[in-house]
Structures are given as structure tokens and as C-alpha cells.
Amino acid sequence: MKKQQYVLSALALLLCFALYFGGKTVPDKSAVTHSEDDGHDHSADSPQKIDINTLLTAAKETITPSQSQRLTALENSVTRGDVKDQQIHAYHEIARFWLDSARKFDLYAYYTSEAAKLENSEKSLTFAARLFLDRLMMSGDPAMQNWLASNAKVLLENALKINPANDSSSIGLGACYLFGNISTNPMEGITLIKKVVDRNPDNTYGQMMLALGGKKSGQYDKAIERFLLIVKKEPENIEAIFHIAECYDLKGDKANAIVFYEKAKELVKIPQAKEELSNRIMELKK
Known part of the structure; x- marks a missing residue:
């Protein structure tokens, strides 16, 4: 695993604890590898x-x-x-x-x-x-x-x-x-969620699930688009903000990654998470 991936995993874990104990959750980075746009099985062995x-x-x-x-x-x-x-x-x-x-x-x-x-x-x-x-x-x-x-x-x-x-x-x-x-067919889940989101684009729960699916399958631009819809509706949704930062980070867009890591740092309450976010921001500025 590359150093960047280690750093992002540490950040995700810290934010996971911060959000979980605050009433929200962040999924583990290995939670899914499906695309919201295809019906192929991208999962690991059973x-x-x-x-x-x-x-x-x-x-x-x-x-x-x-x-x-x-x-x-x-x-x-x-x-x-x-x-x-x-x-x-x-x-x-x-x-x-x-x-x-x-x-x-x-x-x-x-x-x-x-x-x-x-x-x-x-x-x-x-x-x-x-x-x-x-x-x-x-x-x-x-x-x-x-x-x-x-x-x-x-x-x-x-x-x-x-x-x-x-x-x-x-x-x-x-x-x-x-x-x-x-x-073995992720489209079963995608179809269920998209039926709701297509009917009601303001459903943040559905948008979050589709965004997470896009992020895990490496479709960072599509994931960011959905996460931004959530942040537009809920400006202090730290979960969505952190995932936007991570998507930009993973795709190599340092400038935008810094912007959203800064937003996440302002909102997160756990000191260790703030410190890790600060460290990642400094690394990206080098």
C-alpha cells in the first residue's frame, strides 16, 4: 500500500470514530468495490x-x-x-x-x-x-x-x-x-436506491449510498457530484465533506482536497482527528 493510502486509511478511521460517536458513520475503505453504472460483479472472493x-x-x-x-x-x-x-x-x-x-x-x-x-x-x-x-x-x-x-x-x-x-x-x-x-449483482442494490433518488433527488440518504458506491469503485468525479449535492443541502455534513476531500485526494487534485480537508477539520471535534487532518493538509501543500 502506498503512503497516501496509509494516510487516508488513518484519516478515514479517525473520522469513522468521530462520526460514529456523533451519530453518523463513515464506511471502511474496503467496504465496497461496485459501480453504480454497471451490473458486473466487482467484489472479491466470497x-x-x-x-x-x-x-x-x-x-x-x-x-x-x-x-x-x-x-x-x-x-x-x-x-x-x-x-x-x-x-x-x-x-x-x-x-x-x-x-x-x-x-x-x-x-x-x-x-x-x-x-x-x-x-x-x-x-x-x-x-x-x-x-x-x-x-x-x-x-x-x-x-x-x-x-x-x-x-x-x-x-x-x-x-x-x-x-x-x-x-x-x-x-x-x-x-x-x-x-x-x-x-454477485450490485445492480440489485443500485436499482433499489436509484428508484428513490430519481424520484426524489433531495433524499440525502440515497445520494450518500450512491456516492459511496461511486467512490469505492473509483468513480471519483461522479461520487464528488453526489456528495456536493448533500453538502449543498446540509452544509455541515462532515461525512460528505470528508469523502469529497478524500475523493479529490485519491484522484490527485491536491488543491481541492486541501479545501475540503480544511472544512472537515473545522467541523470535527476529536483532537486526534484534527491533528491527522492537519498533517495531511501539510503533506499536500509540499
Whole structure:
């Protein structure tokens, strides 16, 4: 990997943490390699599969004996619950255990999704799906991307059965195909997202997903065009601003890269991220 790529990866990681803890996410640089304009498979080899049992086994090795006892009791309460509401409550309790006691967000998302499937309301299904999607956009592990996207896909498909007109659910489902290694045909995801964006160009969520797809496939000019649409509507959208800077950087346009890295530095709150952005700006000025 070239030095520039190392620098950009470091910047992306820092901005990822900054945006994630601020309520937004930045996808990992290896998240997708698809084009929004073709239907060919540009992905890497199929990732090794991850399943919930594998994740649970690994996670249980990290908890204390008292936590293990507590978890066993919660798990048993699911099998004992002969009423749906009891099972829903138990799944929420297990989800909270993994989030609050063990700090395992992926398992929190999984058990939240199990409760949502039983509740089968649009609100609960889309909330759980978003947990997976947010994690998906931060993950650089193809196997984990596949697991996260597969779970989100089921939830969003169920939500769309309840409300087929929910544009956010359609875009999220498209993102599963684009970024989750769950299909050999990225056009499945692109088509879902473009249907929404073509009908409503002001949908920033859809524009963001298409822009990210363009960026990851090396279509920097097209990606910049979409990111700029977002910034025009949301001038302080640091996620879009940072990606514009990175696109210019990757295509060798130092002057414009500096302009947008400066804008990102003004908005980001994490000192280490500010420092890395300053360092990159100085390198580009040499």
C-alpha cells in the first residue's frame, strides 16, 4: 500500500470514530468495490461465513462467571416463555446484557432484531435494521459485512411488507446489496436506491449510498457530484465533506482536497482527528 493510502486509511478511521460517536458513520475503505453504472460483479472472493453461534461462543469466553450465570438465566427465560410478549421481553433483556455488561454491540443488535421479528412492527424492524446497517458501514471485514447485511436484509424486507412506501427501508435494503457481499449483482442494490433518488433527488440518504458506491469503485468525479449535492443541502455534513476531500485526494487534485480537508477539520471535534487532518493538509501543500 502506498503512503497516501496509509494516510487516508488513518484519516478515514479517525473520522469513522468521530462520526460514529456523533451519530453518523463513515464506511471502511474496503467496504465496497461496485459501480453504480454497471451490473458486473466487482467484489472479491466470497467471504468466509459468520454465524451467530460463532459470535456467541467467542463472546462468552470474554465474560465473567457471574455474567455467564446471568446470561444463562436470561437464555433459559426465552425457551420457557410460552407467550410471545415474554419472549420479546427476554430478547430485550439479553440485548441489554450484551450492550451494557459485555459491550458486544453486534450481539446487542442481533437480540434486538430477534425481538423485532416477534413484534413485527415497522418501527421495531427498521430500528433493528439500522443497528446492523450502521455497523455494516463501519466494517472492513467481508465476512462480518455479509453477516450484518444478511441480518439487516431480513428485517428490511419484513418492514417493506408492512410499508412498501418507506424510502429509507428501500435505500437500506439497497445498501445491504451494495456493501454487504450478499449478491454477485450490485445492480440489485443500485436499482433499489436509484428508484428513490430519481424520484426524489433531495433524499440525502440515497445520494450518500450512491456516492459511496461511486467512490469505492473509483468513480471519483461522479461520487464528488453526489456528495456536493448533500453538502449543498446540509452544509455541515462532515461525512460528505470528508469523502469529497478524500475523493479529490485519491484522484490527485491536491488543491481541492486541501479545501475540503480544511472544512472537515473545522467541523470535527476529536483532537486526534484534527491533528491527522492537519498533517495531511501539510503533506499536500509540499
